[in-house]
Amino acid sequence: MRRLIRRPAYVAPHDPAPSKLGYRWQRLLLTPGFRATMRIGVPLALIAIIAGTYFSKPENRAAVVAQIESVKQQFQDRPQFMVKAMTITGADQATMTAVIGLLPSDYPVSSFDLDLEQTRRTIEALDPIKSASVRVGAAGTLEVRLVPRVPSALWRDGAVLRLIDDEGVVSGVVAARSERLDLPLIAGDGAEQHIAEALALFAAAGPLGPRVRGLVRMGERRWDIVLDRGQRIFLPSEGAVAALDRVVALNAAQDMLDRDVTVVDMRNADRPTLRMNDEAVAAMRRTNETVATHGAGN
Amino acid sequence: MGDLYDNQRAMRQMRKAAMQRGVVAILDVGTSKIACLVLRFDGPERFRNVDGVGSMAGQSQFRVIGAATTRSRGVRFGEIDAMQETERAVRTVVQAAQKMAKVRVDHVIASLSGGHPRSYGLAGALDVSGGAVTEQDISQVMANCEVPDYGADREVLHAQPVNFALDQRSGLADPRGQIGHRLTTDMHMLTVDTATLQNLFYCIKRCDLELAGLASSAYVSGMSSLVEDEQELGAACIDLGGGSTGISVFMKKHMIYADSVRMGGDHITSDISMGLQIPTATAERIKTFYGGVVATGMDDREMIETGGETGDWEHDRRTVSRAELIGIMRPRVEEILEEVRARLDAAGFEHLAGQQIVLTGGGSQIPGLDGLASKILGQQVRLGRPLRVQGLPQAAIGPAFSSAVGLSLFASNPQDEWWDFEIPADRYPARSLKRAVKWFKDNW
Numbered sequence: 001m002r003r004l005i006r007r008p009a010y011v012a013p014h015d016p017a018p019s020k021l022g023y024r025w026q027r028l029l030l031t032p033g034f035r036a037t038m039r040i041g042v043p044l045a046l047i048a049i050i051a052g053t054y055f056s057k058p059e060n061r062a063a064v065v066a067q068i069e070s071v072k073q074q075f076q077d078r079p080q081f082m083v084k085a086m087t088i089t090g091a092d093q094a095t096m097t098a099v100i101g102l103l104p105s106d107y108p109v110s111s112f113d114l115d116l117e118q119t120r121r122t123i124e125a126l127d128p129i130k131s132a133s134v135r136v137g138a139a140g141t142l143e144v145r146l147v148p149r150v151p152s153a154l155w156r157d158g159a160v161l162r163l164i165d166d167e168g169v170v171s172g173v174v175a176a177r178s179e180r181l182d183l184p185l186i187a188g189d190g191a192e193q194h195i196a197e198a199l200a201l202f203a204a205a206g207p208l209g210p211r212v213r214g215l216v217r218m219g220e221r222r223w224d225i226v227l228d229r230g231q232r233i234f235l236p237s238e239g240a241v242a243a244l245d246r247v248v249a250l251n252a253a254q255d256m257l258d259r260d261v262t263v264v265d266m267r268n269a270d271r272p273t274l275r276m277n278d279e280a281v282a283a284m285r286r287t288n289e290t291v292a293t294h295g296a297g298n
Numbered sequence: 299m300g301d302l303y304d305n306q307r308a309m310r311q312m313r314k315a316a317m318q319r320g321v322v323a324i325l326d327v328g329t330s331k332i333a334c335l336v337l338r339f340d341g342p343e344r345f346r347n348v349d350g351v352g353s354m355a356g357q358s359q360f361r362v363i364g365a366a367t368t369r370s371r372g373v374r375f376g377e378i379d380a381m382q383e384t385e386r387a388v389r390t391v392v393q394a395a396q397k398m399a400k401v402r403v404d405h406v407i408a409s410l411s412g413g414h415p416r417s418y419g420l421a422g423a424l425d426v427s428g429g430a431v432t433e434q435d436i437s438q439v440m441a442n443c444e445v446p447d448y449g450a451d452r453e454v455l456h457a458q459p460v461n462f463a464l465d466q467r468s469g470l471a472d473p474r475g476q477i478g479h480r481l482t483t484d485m486h487m488l489t490v491d492t493a494t495l496q497n498l499f500y501c502i503k504r505c506d507l508e509l510a511g512l513a514s515s516a517y518v519s520g521m522s523s524l525v526e527d528e529q530e531l532g533a534a535c536i537d538l539g540g541g542s543t544g545i546s547v548f549m550k551k552h553m554i555y556a557d558s559v560r561m562g563g564d565h566i567t568s569d570i571s572m573g574l575q576i577p578t579a580t581a582e583r584i585k586t587f588y589g590g591v592v593a594t595g596m597d598d599r600e601m602i603e604t605g606g607e608t609g610d611w612e613h614d615r616r617t618v619s620r621a622e623l624i625g626i627m628r629p630r631v632e633e634i635l636e637e638v639r640a641r642l643d644a645a646g647f648e649h650l651a652g653q654q655i656v657l658t659g660g661g662s663q664i665p666g667l668d669g670l671a672s673k674i675l676g677q678q679v680r681l682g683r684p685l686r687v688q689g690l691p692q693a694a695i696g697p698a699f700s701s702a703v704g705l706s707l708f709a710s711n712p713q714d715e716w717w718d719f720e721i722p723a724d725r726y727p728a729r730s731l732k733r734a735v736k737w738f739k740d741n742w
Contacts, residue, residue: 003609016368017386019391024506026393030402 042259082108085141095148102126103142106222111136128171149157152199154180156187156214188217188224197240198223204241206248208257234265243269251263306454306717311462312510313709316405317669320708321363321508323392323403326413326702327384327498328662329373329541329587333694333702334391336364336399337417337709349541360710362689364399366391374543375560376412376515378497383576385504406502407511407709409518411542415455417555417645418446419486425638431464431473431481432738437719439483448489453497453513456488457716460552469550485716488514516556521699523658523682526550531652535682536638536675537701540564543634544701545641547650552713555645559637563661566630573626574618576604588620591628592666594688596676597621631664635674642675656682660698 007166018026022133054060085284100124104114107144116134123132124145130149137143149171151163163172170245172190174180181259184202191198198215200221200285205212208227215222222237223243235243243266252258265273276284316322317339324335337360369392372383413651440459441465462470464478473481495512502509520535529548537544539562547555566589571581588602597620606614622648647653655675657667662681672679684703685728686695694702 017390020389023389023393027396027402027506030396030400033400 016176076110076112082140083111083114083136083142084108084140086144088144088146091129091144091148095126095146098126099123099129099132099144099146103144110141111140114142120285127169130165149178151183153195153202154183155187156185156194157192161185164192164195166195168192182213184215186217187214189221190220191215191217200241201225201235203246204244204248205251208248211257227257231261232263234263236267236269239269240298246272303596306715309509309511310718312405313407316510318455319405321399321401321403321405323406323507324705324709325388325392325393325406325502325697326387326515326705327373327376327501328407328539328701329376329562330370331367331540331589331698332370332384332387332391332423333367333708334365334372334388334395334570335362335694335698335702336395336401336403337691337706338363338399338401340620341712344712359413360688360706362687362691362694362706363401363693364395364397365694366394366398367694368394370540374412374568375539376410376539376558377491378501381497381501381504381640382651385501387488387507388679392507401578404505404506404508405510405704407513408498408502408509409513409515409705410455410490410494410498411515411537411539411544411558411701412560413490415516415544416446416448416452416489417515417557418487418489419554420445420457420487421482422485423480426478426481428477428479430477432476433474433482433720436462436474436483439481440485440716441577442718443483443485443664445487446544451492452489452631453492453495454487455490455512456517456553456556457485458474458552458713459483459485459552459716460550486552486554488517492515507660511712513705513708514544514556515539515701516546516558517553517707518708519544519643519658519684519700520546520548520553520656520704521707522704523656523700524654526534526551528652528654528656532650532664533646533652533654533656534642535656535658535672536662536671537560538657538659538667538703539632540660543638543659543661545638545697547645547647549652555647557641557645559634559641561630562659565634566661568628569630570623570626574604574616574623576606580604580606584618584623585627586597586663588623589627590620590665591631591670593621593624593628627664631667631670632674634661635671639674653678654677658682658684658697660696660701 007277013209029038034133055064062263086103088291091099103119114136117142118134120134123129123134123146127144131147135143148164149169151171152166153164153176154174155162155164157171161174161182162170164170164175164186177185184198186192186195186198194217201215202209202212205225208225211227213228215257216226218224218234223235223240225233227233232248233244247256247264247266255290256274260277261274262277263275265275313322320338320339322337324333324337326333339360342433368387369385371387372380374377378384392403420443422439423441424439424440437460446721450517461468461484462473463482464470464473464476465480467478470476498512500508507621508592514621516535516537519537520529524533524535529551532547532549534547535545541560541562541564543559543562545555545557545559548554563585567578567582567585570576570585572579574581574584576584584602584604588600590597600620601617602620602623603618604618606616608614653676655678657671657679661667668679682700683697683701684695686706687703688708690699690703
């Protein structure tokens with residue numbers, strides 16, 4: 001009888017067996033090394049290939065660099081990072097002018113563009129400045145705080161008078177001695193290298209202080225103290241301060257330097273020597289002769 | 299024989315390599331189904347996270363991470379009949395198991411239920427002349443066993459030493475280090491048809507897998523379904539499979555006899571199919587749903603629709619009573635059991651201390667089988683289920699999987715076989731340097 005009820009034609013049950021190729025493929029996929037390669041190696045290789053292709057063209061590289069630069073610039077130019085003004089403290093007008101010349105001139109400037117350390121080193125390289133601190137302070141100001149060098153002596157270097165501090169560093173020039181009468185004067189070759197000794201001698205001069213005109217370095221070896229009235233004290237190269245103390249003591253005891261003495265030679269400690277004026281020598285000789293004749297007449 | 303020795307050694311090496319890699323597949327090629335388990339070996343007691351009694355029988359060192367079964371194709375009587383079909387079935391089941399395990403397996407340990415297994419008991423003796431027995435002596439005494447002529451077309455599947463005796467003392471498990479004069483051993487050897495073995499080997503090879511071990515399915519079902527004292531005292535395991543029924547007799551934890559009856563569940567199905575004139579698939583369904591071996595009055599009234607698609611109303615509406623079905627099944631089951639009885643009698647099973655008989659395999663699920671079996675085989679019959687192993691899915695814990703489970707036990711801790719011992723010196727090739735070294739070692 002012809003089938004009246006429509007039913008799907010008989011199909012053989014599906015054979016679940018995988019094809020040989022499919023079976024091998026699945027085994028390959030289950031291999032641990034292959035799995036790792038597919039999961040990590042292949043994506044990495046793809047990324048590397050894409051990146052390599054892109055960056056192999058110079059214009060692409062340039063575009064990327066430009067993009068990075070612009071983003072960096074945008075970030076650095078944010079108002080939070082801008083320096084709008086500067087303040088300089090702790091120095092006189094001339095020094096400040098010199099310092100301003102070393103700092104950036106047009107504001108605002110991004111603080112990323114300022115090399116504070118370099119600026120500080122440049123400022124400290126200036127003669128009149130001992131140390132400086134440079135920082136970007138609150139409200140975007142560049143704060144420069146200067147510590148100027150304090151001159152402790154005047155150094156007559158040929159025709160010019162220079163200001164010199166404890167460390168022997170020249171910090172300026174003065175036109176005339178009268179500008180800085182408060183500072184002692186030193187002179188002579190190599191005087192600037194022994195400034196500490198010179199200052200010690202000035203300190204030791206004590207009561208002679210008002211009379212001291214200056215110190216002269218002789219033969220780059222020892223000091224002469226020049227007093228007013230053309231008097232000189234020759235000091236030895238070793239133990240100069242002690243020698244000066246002896247001179248001061250002699251002066252205090254016998255008013256030695258008020259007399260008509262030209263030179264007090266302390267170079268040989270065993271044999272201090274005085275040199276007198278020619279007139280004084282003559283006067284003394286006369287006196288001696290008079291004493292001698294009177295003595296002989298008696 | 300040396301060739302086999304090398305073959306089996308190579309398989310042992312491969313098994314070791316597989317254990318090193320940690321993943322091994324179990325393939326039970328049966329007549330009605332092919333089962334594949336993927337085992338992961340992680341060392342002992344890795345998966346225990348609670349205190350208490352350890353996992354059973356020390357087999358917690360592996361875990362089943364993939365399991366699959368498929369309908370077997372191209373296998374008859376446990377032997378590969380159509381290579382292509384079987385290969386496809388093996389591919390199916392291996393792929394499914396791999397997919398579940400999410401790992402690739404390369405090594406397979408397979409079991410074999412057909413191939414006319416034949417058991418031989420071998421005896422060997424060695425004069426150790428008052429010295430301590432060394433490992434070398436053991437391999438020598440096994441080499442001294444007189445091997446019967448088992449035929450050119452047969453291959454040794456198992457050769458296990460089951461007993462050692464030193465002078466008068468018998469039943470030694472390990473005679474090494476003991477002092478005596480005459481060392482004798484009893485060995486059990488199981489041979490199967492070479493062709494069957496080669497077919498299985500070839501089939502697995504075609505699936506890109508490597509064979510890392512072979513075992514008789516009767517032996518491995520006994521390992522999984524006999525409990526320890528049964529194995530110790532003596533018991534027989536009857537594995538009622540689809541195409542063949544495996545028999546293995548255990549004593550002192552060693553298999554001492556194995557055989558197979560080339561009848562199984564498929565024959566019952568084909569009897570039903572022929573007797574009731576219904577397709578095999580329907581017969582199989584009716585057998586599994588309504589089958590039994592003991593008819594009661596109730597069964598006369600329980601009618602089963604056989605169904606059909608012929609379009610003939612009379613034909614498609616046929617019914618059979620359950621009693622009729624049982625009437626068809628029972629003689630065939632009886633026939634199988636009688637045959638098993640005959641094999642056990644031939645093996646001298648009645649002389650064993652324990653007379654326990656354990657029925658396992660898919661066929662043992664027929665209701666009432668234990669009653670029938672106790673009439674034929676003896677009083678001590680029970681139905682056996684395989685040991686529980688870690689990670690085995692619920693669907694695979696039934697008696698039909700006893701040989702698969704047994705095979706995983708076989709994989710994790712195999713018993714010593716002949717080829718696990720050192721080769722005796724005189725079996726090395728004549729001009730081998732190894733042989734010279736060995737001679738020196740043995741004589742000084």
